[in-house]
Amino acid sequence: MYILSSDDMIKKISEIKDLPTLPVITFEVNKMLANDRITVDRLSQTIEKDQVIVSKLLKLVNSSFFGVRSRVSSVQEAVVRLGFNSVRNVVLSVSVFESLTIDDAGMDFNIQDFWTHSVAVAITSRYLSEKARMQDPDDCFVGGLLHDIGLIIMARYFPDILSAIMHKVMEKRISIYQAEHETIPLRHNKIAEIMAKRWQLPPALCDTLKYHHTPNKYAVNPELLTLIHLGDIIVRRNFPSSFNPVREKVDPVLSSVAPSLEKKLDHLFQTSVNWFPDVMDVIRDACEFFIHTKEHDHHE
């Protein structure tokens, strides 16, 4: 019972005048990272143009779950200590978090549970990356944080469709992705890709959002994609909420990475019940930072 075709939906999204935008400096920072002649001074000066981002960035890098031991007191110092790529990822994380707000009152979609899931996948994917020594852990953090943003776009612009999906999730005890299959021509992963491209995010990240339910070796970065895919499944298995009320039963697809890495990831998957409680402590700290700080800011 599709009300819209997938083309209709793409067209509707492209016609939305007030689609969420990211702060201008996010684009500038991404552009600089794509350029070889980037320097610490130039990157720091660019970020310093946006004082809101600066204060959030320093708060994040000094937070308990971020993993920097001694205090970082300036953007310059953050760039020197963390490196260009990590700082870009921090900027991206705080920007997206600021930009994607919705009012979920009266909806069958709990925004706090959504962000909790996103933060959980960010932390879990980062952990998998560190344990398997695969990819940059910070790239995994951002990938995890953003992987389901298509749902926020749906909540904001297609709330009736999302309500119907969430009803189906509850009623049939299936995952959102399965419920979408029966309800909507354009699922959240595709909507996330449209947004990521519009925001000019790095191609590997756009692709990761698009394929996080169906990893494959033709993706721009199959390793990054597989880490997010696995992080998502582990969270959905071990950490149910109103957002995913049913413990996930499907097994992850790990065959898009080299056999030695596949083995490591499979071991991490099989043992996840043992290590997930430790990761859960970090997730709680990170939620405290992202979700509660956000609520606090909004009351100011």
Ligand SMILES: [Fe+2]
């Ligand atoms: Fe998803």
Ligand SMILES: [Fe+2]
């Ligand atoms: Fe997810």
